[in-house]
Amino acid sequence: MPAIQETVDQVSQIDVDQYKYGFVTDIESDRAPKGLSEDIVRFISAKKNEPDWMLEWRLDAYRRWLTMTEPTWSRVHYPKIDFDDLYYYSAPKSSPGPKSLDEVDPELLAMYEKLGIPLREREILAGVEGASDRRVAVDAVFDSVSVVTTFKEELKKAGVIFCAISEAIREYPEIVKKYLGSVVPVTDNYYATLNSAVFSDGSFVYIPEGVRCPMELSTYFRINERNTGQFERTLIIAEKGAHVSYLEGCTAPMRDENQLHAAVVELVALEDAEIKYSTVQNWYPGDKDGKGGIYNFVTKRGDCRGDRSKISWTQVETGSAITWKYPSCILRGDDSQGEFYSIAVSNGYQQVDSGTKMIHLGKNTKSRIISKGIAAGRSDNTYRGLVSAHRKASGARNFTNCDSLLIGDKCGAHTVPYIESKNASAVFEHEATTSKIADDQLFYCLQRGLSSEEAVALIVNGFVKDVIQQLPMEFAVEAQKLISISLEGSVG
Amino acid sequence: MNAEPRILRTQAEETLALEFAAARTQLPGSPAIAAARESAFATFQKLGLPHRRTEAWRYTDLRALLRTMPPLAVGATAEVSSLADPLPGLDRARLVVVDGIFRPDLSDLNGIDGVTVRPLVDLLQASDARIGQQIATLNDAVVSLNSALMIGGVSIEVPAGARIERAIEIAHVTSSAVASHVRNIVTVGADASVRLLETHVGPAGSAYQANIVTEATVGDRAKVIWAKLQSEGNAAVHLGTLAVTIGTETQFDHLTLMIGATVSRAQTFVTYSGENARAGLFGATMLRGKQHADIALSVDHAVPNGASRELFKAVMDGRSEGVFQGRIIVRPDAQKTDGRMMTQGLLLSEDASFFVKPELEIFADDVQCAHGATSGEIDDDILFYLLSRGIPRPEAETLLVTAFLAEAIEGLGDEAIGDAFEEISRNWLATRGQEAA
Numbered sequence: 001m002p003a004i005q006e007t008v009d010q011v012s013q014i015d016v017d018q019y020k021y022g023f024v025t026d027i028e029s030d031r032a033p034k035g036l037s038e039d040i041v042r043f044i045s046a047k048k049n050e051p052d053w054m055l056e057w058r059l060d061a062y063r064r065w066l067t068m069t070e071p072t073w074s075r076v077h078y079p080k081i082d083f084d085d086l087y088y089y090s091a092p093k094s095s096p097g098p099k100s101l102d103e104v105d106p107e108l109l110a111m112y113e114k115l116g117i118p119l120r121e122r123e124i125l126a127g128v129e130g131a132s133d134r135r136v137a138v139d140a141v142f143d144s145v146s147v148v149t150t151f152k153e154e155l156k157k158a159g160v161i162f163c164a165i166s167e168a169i170r171e172y173p174e175i176v177k178k179y180l181g182s183v184v185p186v187t188d189n190y191y192a193t194l195n196s197a198v199f200s201d202g203s204f205v206y207i208p209e210g211v212r213c214p215m216e217l218s219t220y221f222r223i224n225e226r227n228t229g230q231f232e233r234t235l236i237i238a239e240k241g242a243h244v245s246y247l248e249g250c251t252a253p254m255r256d257e258n259q260l261h262a263a264v265v266e267l268v269a270l271e272d273a274e275i276k277y278s279t280v281q282n283w284y285p286g287d288k289d290g291k292g293g294i295y296n297f298v299t300k301r302g303d304c305r306g307d308r309s310k311i312s313w314t315q316v317e318t319g320s321a322i323t324w325k326y327p328s329c330i331l332r333g334d335d336s337q338g339e340f341y342s343i344a345v346s347n348g349y350q351q352v353d354s355g356t357k358m359i360h361l362g363k364n365t366k367s368r369i370i371s372k373g374i375a376a377g378r379s380d381n382t383y384r385g386l387v388s389a390h391r392k393a394s395g396a397r398n399f400t401n402c403d404s405l406l407i408g409d410k411c412g413a414h415t416v417p418y419i420e421s422k423n424a425s426a427v428f429e430h431e432a433t434t435s436k437i438a439d440d441q442l443f444y445c446l447q448r449g450l451s452s453e454e455a456v457a458l459i460v461n462g463f464v465k466d467v468i469q470q471l472p473m474e475f476a477v478e479a480q481k482l483i484s485i486s487l488e489g490s491v492g
Numbered sequence: 493m494n495a496e497p498r499i500l501r502t503q504a505e506e507t508l509a510l511e512f513a514a515a516r517t518q519l520p521g522s523p524a525i526a527a528a529r530e531s532a533f534a535t536f537q538k539l540g541l542p543h544r545r546t547e548a549w550r551y552t553d554l555r556a557l558l559r560t561m562p563p564l565a566v567g568a569t570a571e572v573s574s575l576a577d578p579l580p581g582l583d584r585a586r587l588v589v590v591d592g593i594f595r596p597d598l599s600d601l602n603g604i605d606g607v608t609v610r611p612l613v614d615l616l617q618a619s620d621a622r623i624g625q626q627i628a629t630l631n632d633a634v635v636s637l638n639s640a641l642m643i644g645g646v647s648i649e650v651p652a653g654a655r656i657e658r659a660i661e662i663a664h665v666t667s668s669a670v671a672s673h674v675r676n677i678v679t680v681g682a683d684a685s686v687r688l689l690e691t692h693v694g695p696a697g698s699a700y701q702a703n704i705v706t707e708a709t710v711g712d713r714a715k716v717i718w719a720k721l722q723s724e725g726n727a728a729v730h731l732g733t734l735a736v737t738i739g740t741e742t743q744f745d746h747l748t749l750m751i752g753a754t755v756s757r758a759q760t761f762v763t764y765s766g767e768n769a770r771a772g773l774f775g776a777t778m779l780r781g782k783q784h785a786d787i788a789l790s791v792d793h794a795v796p797n798g799a800s801r802e803l804f805k806a807v808m809d810g811r812s813e814g815v816f817q818g819r820i821i822v823r824p825d826a827q828k829t830d831g832r833m834m835t836q837g838l839l840l841s842e843d844a845s846f847f848v849k850p851e852l853e854i855f856a857d858d859v860q861c862a863h864g865a866t867s868g869e870i871d872d873d874i875l876f877y878l879l880s881r882g883i884p885r886p887e888a889e890t891l892l893v894t895a896f897l898a899e900a901i902e903g904l905g906d907e908a909i910g911d912a913f914e915e916i917s918r919n920w921l922a923t924r925g926q927e928a929a
Contacts, residue, residue, distance in 0.1 A: 073547065391843075406857035409824070419848040421867040424839035430850070430865040436857045 031228075032089035038062060041197050044089050048166040048200070051173060061186045061196035068190050074353040075382045075414060076322045078258070078295065086260060087228040088198045091142075137162055139203045139219045141232055151215065158214050160244075161206040165233050168204035175206055179237055183266035183303045183330070191262040191324075192299040195231045199264065202232035207242035207273075216472055218247040221261075223283070223294065229260035236266070238273035240306065245276040245472055250283050250319070258286075258321060263298045271306030271333065276314070278471055279327075280479055283319035290349025290378075293321025300327035301357075304336035304365075312339040313356065314470045316479040321350060326384065328357035331365035331396075338367040341467040343479070346379035346411070355385035355416075360396035360426065369400040372464050375411040382414040389426035396426035404434040405463055505541055507561040512640060515564060519643065521616035528624060532639035539633035548632065549757075551815040551847040552786040557755050558729065562700055565591040565672035567643045572598065572667055578691050578723050582912040584659035591665075592644040592672040603658035607686075612645035612675055620647075622677050626707035626735035630761065634731050638705040641673040645704075648688075652681030652711060659687040659909065664704060666694035666728070671701040682711035682739070687906060688718045692732070692752070694725040701729040712739040712766055719909045721916070724752035726781075733759040740766025747904040749913050750777040750785045751920055757786040764826075767797040774903040775804035776913070778920045779812035779844075786815035793822045793829040796856075802833040805900040807893055808844035809924065819851040820863070826856050833863040838870065838896055840889075840924075890921045 032043050041062050045055040070081075137151035139162065155162050161172065169176050186196045203219040223230045238244055250261075261283065267275050277300075286293025296319075302311035313327040329338025340356035358367035367387065375381035381404065389396040404413035415432045437459050445455035461468075461480075468476050501509070512533050519529060541558060542549030572590055587609055588598040594611040601609060615623055627635050646662055662676060680686055694700055702724065710716050724730045730753040738744045748758050762771050777785050791800045806814035820831040837846035850863040870892055878888035897917045901910050 404852075404854070406854070406859075409827070409857045411857070412855045413852070414854060415850075415852040415863070417848075417850060417865070419865050419867060420845070421837065421839065421847075422845045424842055424844060424869040427868040428866060430848075431862070432850075432852060432864070433860075433862040434852055434854050435860050 030091045031087050034087055035084040036086070036088055036198065040088050044198055044200055047089060047091070048169070050166070050169055053173075053177065054169055057181070057186070058197050061193050062198075064187050065190070065193040065197055068187075068193060070190050074324055074384070075380060076324060076351040076353050078322055081260060081295070083194075088231070089200055090228045137215055137217050139164060139217075141201055141203070141219060141221045142224060155214070159208040159211050160213050161204065162217055163204055165202045165204040165235060166200070168235070172204075172206070175237065176204070176235070179235055179266065179268055181266075183268060183301050184264050184299050189299060191297040192264050195233060195262050195264045195299070198229075199231045199233040202234045202263070204234075205236040205244060205246060207238045207244045209239040210241040211239075212242070213244040216245050216247055218249070221248070221250040223259055223261065229262065232263045234263070234265040236275055236277070237268045238270065238275050238309075240270045241272045242270075243274045246278070247472060248277070248279045250281050257292060259294050261294050261296050261298070261320075263300075265298070265300040265327075267302035267311055269302065269304050269306060269309035269311050269336075272308045273306060274310040274312075275302060276312045276472075277302070277327070279315040279317075281315065281317045281319055281323070285319045285348060285350050286321040288348055290321070293350070294319065296320035296323045296325060298325040300325065301330065302328065302338070303330045304333050304338060306336070307333040307362070308335045309333050310337040310339075312341070312470070314341040314467065315343070315354075316467070316471070317342065317344040317352060317354060323350075323352040323354050325354045326356055328359070329367060330359045330361065331367060332361045334362040335364045336362055337365070339470075340367075340369045340371070341470040342371045343374070343464045343467045344372070344381055345374045345376075346381045347377040348379060349377070350379040352380070353382040353384055355383045357386040358388070358398060360387075360389040360393040360398070362393060364395040365393060366397045369398070369402070370466050371402040372467055373402070373404040373413055374407065374460070374463070375404065375413045376407040378410045380412040380414070382416060383432070384416045386418040386420070387428055387430070388418075388420040389423045389428070391422050393423050394425045396423060398426075398428045400428075400430040402432040403463065404432075405460070406434065406436050502541060502555050502558075504558045504561045505537075508637065509537065511561070511564050515641070519641065520567075520613045522619040524619040525616050525623070529640045532636045535631075536633050536636040536640060539631070539636065542633050546633075548788065548817070550817070550849070551813070552755070552757050552784065554634070557784070558701075562669045562671050564641065565643060565670040567591070567593055572665060576693060578693055578721055578916075579689070579912045582659070582908060584661045584689055586661045586663050587646050587648070588663045588665060589644065589646055589674060591667050591670055592642075592674045594644055594646045604656055604660055606651055606654045607656060607660065608647075608649040608651075610647045612642070612647055612677065615647050615677060620677070622679065622707060622709075623675065624707075626709070626737060626761075627705065627733070630735065632733070632759070634703060635705055635733050638673045638675060638703045638733070642675040642705070643673060645674040645676040647677040648679070650680045650684045650686045653683045654681065654686070655684070656686045659689055661689035661691060664690070664692045664702060666698075666700045666702055666725070668695065669698045669700045671703070674702070674704040676704070676706040678706060678708035680708070680710045680714045680716055683713045684711065685715040686717075687909070688716065689909065690718070690720040692722045692724050692730060694728050696725045697727050698725050699727045699729075700725065701731070703731045705733045706735070708734065708736040710736060710738040710742045710744055713741045714739070715743045717745050717904060717906045717909070719747045719904060719906070719913065720749065720758065721913065722748070722750045722752055722756055722758060723916070724756065726752065726754060728753045730756035732757070733761070735761040737763045737765050738769045738771060740768060742766070742769045744769070745772040745904050745906075746774065747901065747909075747913070748775040748787060749901070749916065750775070750779075750787065751916060753785070754782065755784050757788065759788040761790045761792070762800070763792040764795050764798040767795050769798050771798075771800045772903055772905070773800065773802045774900045775806075776897045776900045776917065777804075777806035777814055778897070778917060779807070779814055780809040780924070781812060782810065783812045784815070785813075786817070789816075789818040791818075791820050791831065793820070793826045793831065796825065796827045796829065798826065799830040800832070801903070802835075803900045803903050804835040805838070805897050806836070806846060807838045807840060807897065808846055809840040811841070811843040813845045813847070815847045817849045817851075818863070819853060820861055822854040822856050822859050822861060824855040827858040829856065829859040829861065831859070831861040835865045836896070837867040838893065839867065840869070840893070886924075890918075890924075893921055894918060
C-alpha cells in the first residue's frame with residue numbers, strides 16, 4: 001500500500017525538526033545548588049516562605065524517599081538516573097510574585113506568546129469577541145515556579161480559588177493541610193515521595209459547594225533550564241455539587257540530556273461534584289537517535305469521595321522520551337463514576353507505559369476506559385491498567401477498550417490489563433485489539449472515491465475519535481494537530 | 493514493586509534444601525543429569541518460591557500457600573489398591589504413573605502400536621537431549637524445582653506419519669501425602685496424528701503435592717489433541733507445566749479442565765517454530781469451597797503466519813479464587829499472526845473472586861490480535877426467562893453454567909473427550925452446595 005508506506009516514511013522523518021517547541025528561552029534564573037539533600041529541601045521550602053508544618057512534611061517525605069528503591073516493573077528502559085546531578089529548583093529571576101503582567105519579564109511573555117499561550121486577559125477577550133464566550137484561565141508554570149495566573153479576580157467573584165500551590169499553602173493552609181497527600185499518600189511510590197519532598201509549584205483549585213466554575217482552568221508547564229527536574233504538584237478540590245474542567249499542557253526545549261519531570265496530581269470530588277481533567281502532554285521526546293527527551297514519571301489520582309461524584313481523565317500523550325503515568329480513580333462514593341480516555345502516540349525511540357486504575361469501592365460505581373495507542377518508529381507503547389472491585393462494590397460496572405495501531409515493523413504495542421473482581425455482581429468487560437490499518441478498511445474508502453491519503457487520515461482519525469471527542473474544544477484542536485503530525489503527507 | 497534480595501527462606505524452602513541435599517546422590521540419571529539437577533536447584537534457591545511480587549505468579553503466592561512440604565516421594569513402588577477411573581466410559585490406552593514412577597503393571601498399552609513408551613528413568617540414564625530442552629528459558633522456580641528433583645515419569649514417542657486412533661492417557665496417581673516431581677517427554681513426529689489425555693488424581697484429604705512438567709514437540713503437519721483433567725484430591729497442591737513447540741502447519745488443540753486440589757496451577761507455554769501452525773487452547777475451571785486455581789498461558793508466535801485461539805472459562809462458587817493469566821507474544825517479523833484470546837469468569841457466590849491478566853506483547857505490525865475478558869454473575873434476565881418457563885432455579889442455573897462451560901470444552905473438537913469432560917462438569921454442578929471440605 002503506497003499510502004501506508006508514505007505514512008511510514010513521514011513518520012520516520014518526524015524527530016527533532018518537528019518539535020516546534022524546542023527553543024530555549026534565555027532568561028536569568030535563580031537556581032538551587034545541584035543535588036538533593038535535606039538542605040535543598042529546606043532551601044525550596046524557604047524560597048516559598050512556607051510554614052513550618054510544610055517543611056516538616058517535606059522533610060518527612062525526603063527521609064522516606066531515601067529508604068525507597070526505584071520501581072522496575074514497567075516496560076521502560078533507561079540508564080539509571082543520578083538524582084544528585086539535577087537542579088531541584090530553578091526560577092526566573094524577577095520580582096517575587098509579580099503583581100501584574102507588567103512586572104513579568106518580557107522574555108517570558110515572549111516565550112508564552114511563542115507557545116501560543118494567552119496570558120494577557122484583554123487579548124483573550126478581544127480574540128474571542130463575538131465568536132464565543134469561552135475563556136480559559138491560565139496558570140503558567142516555568143521551571144519551578146508559577147509565573148502568572150490569569151482571571152484570578154473574576155474567578156474569585158464566583159468563589160473559585162485558582163492559584164499557585166505555593167500561594168495556597170500560605171493563603172489557605174487549612175484546605176491544603178486537609179487534602180494534600182490525602183489521595184496520593186506521601187509514600188505512595190518512589191517518584192511521588194520524591195515529589196512530596198521537593199515539589200516547587202503547581203496549581204491549586206478549590207471550587208466551593210454548588211459552584212460551576214465559570215471558565216476552563218488551565219495550567220501550562222514549561223521546563224526551560226538545563227538539568228532541572230520539574231516537580232509540580234496539583235491539587236483540585238470540588239466541593240459538593242461543584243463542577244470544574246481543567247486543562248494541562250506541557251513543553252520543553254530540546255536538550256541532549258534527559259530531564260526529569262515527576263509530578264503529582266490529586267483530585268478530590270465530594271458529593272455530586274464533577275472534575276474533568278484533560279492533559280495534552282508534549283514534552284520534548286528526544287531526537288531521532290533517542291538522545292535526550294523528558295522522563296515523565298507522573299502520579300495522578302482522583303478520589304471520588306462523595307456519592308454520585310465523577311472524575312474524568314482525558315489525556316493525549318505525544319511527547320516525552322519515557323512516559324510512566326497511570327491517572328487513576330478511587331470510586332469510593334456510591335454511584336460514583338470514573339472515566340479514562342487516552343491517546344498515546346509514540347514515535348522514534350519513545351517509550352510509553354501508561355494506563356489507569358479504576359478501584360471500585362462503593363456500590364453501583366461505574367468506570368469506563370478507552371485507550372488508543374499508536375506506535376510508530378522504534379517506539380514501545382504499553383497500556384497497563386487495573387480494574388478492581390472490592391467485596392462491598394456490588395453492582396460495580398466497568399467497560400474497557402484498548403486498541404493499538406502499529407505503523408512500521410520496528411515498534412511494539414503491548415497490553416497488560418489486570419482485572420480483579422471480588423464481588424459477584426460486579427460486571428467487568430475488557431476488550432483489546434492490536435492491528436495495523438486493515439486493508440479492507442482502506443479498500444472500502446478507496447472504493448468510495450477517497451484518495452489513499454485521505455483514507456489513511458480518515459481511518460486514523462476514526463481510530464482516535466472516541467477520545468478526541470472527550471477533550472474540551474480548545475484542546476481538541478491542539479490535540480488533533482499534534483496527532484496529525486504522524487499523518488502529515490498522507491493527509492495531503 | 494521491586495525485586496529485593498531475599499535473605500530469609502521460608503520453612504518450605506528450608507525443607508526443600510535439606511531434602512535436596514539428602515536426595516541428590518540417590519536421584520536417577522547420568523552424571524550430566526546430576527550436574528543439571530545441581531544447577532536447577534541453584535536457580536530455584538536464587539528465585540525462591542514464587543510470591544506476590546513475582547509477576548508471573550502474582551495471584552498465586554506459593555510462599556504463603558505452601559507452609560510446609562510433605563516428604564519427597566521415594567520412588568518405591570507404592571501399593572495402589574484400586575485405580576478409580578476419572579473418565580469412565582472413555583476408551584483409551586493408559587500409562588499409569590504412581591508417585592512419579594511409571595507402572596507398566598498397572599498400564600494398558602493396547603491399540604497404540606508403533607508408539608514407543610519408555611519410563612523417564614531410561615532417558616535420564618542416557619542424558620537424553622530432550623530433557624530440559626523446552627523449559628530452558630522459562631526461569632520459573634517451580635519448573636526449576638522439578639528439574640532438580642524429578643524422579644520419573646514417562647516418555648511417549650509417536651513416529652512420523654503414525655495415525656493413532658486410540659487415545660493415550662498419562663494417568664498421574666498420587667498414593668499418599670508425598671511430594672512427587674514428575675517429568676514427561678512427548679515427541680510427536682511429522683504428519684502424525686494423536687489424541688493425548690493427561691489425568692491427575694489422588695486420595696481425598698491427603699495434603700500431597702504434585703509437580704508435573706511435560707515437555708513436548710509436535711512435528712510438521714502433525715495433528716494433536718491434548719486434554720488435561722486435573723481432579724486431584726481436595727487437600728492437594730497441583731503444579732502442572734506443559735511446554736510445547738509446534739512445527740510448520742501443525743494443528744494443536746489443548747483443553748485444561750481444573751476441578752480438584754486446594755491450590756492448583758496449570759502453566760502452558762506454546763512456542764511456534766514453523767509457519768502456518770494453528771493452536772487452539774481452551775480451559776474450563778470449576779471451583780468451590782476455598783479452592784484456588786490459576787491458569788497461566790503463554791503463546792509465543794516466534795514465526796510468521798501463526799494462528800491461535802484461546803477460550804478460558806471459570807466458574808467460582810463458595811469462597812474460591814480463580815485466576816487466569818494469558819499472554820500472546822508476537823515476535824519481530826512474526827507477520828500475519830492472528831491471535832485471539834477470551835477469558836470469562838462466572839461468580840456464583842458473593843465471596844468468590846476472579847483475577848484476570850490477559851496480555852498482548854506485540855512487536856510486528858501486520859498482525860491481528862485481540863483479547864477480551866469478562867467477569868460477572870449469572871445474567872438475571874436470562875435466569876428470569878428460564879424461571880418464567882417453569883424451570884426451577886437450581887436446574888436453570890445448572891443449565892446456564894453447563895452451557896457456559898461447554899463452549900470451552902467443545903472448542904477442543906473431540907467429541908468423545910468433550911462428552912466425558914462435560915459429564916464431569918455436570919456432576920460438579922449436581923453436587924453444588926456440598927462444600928468441597
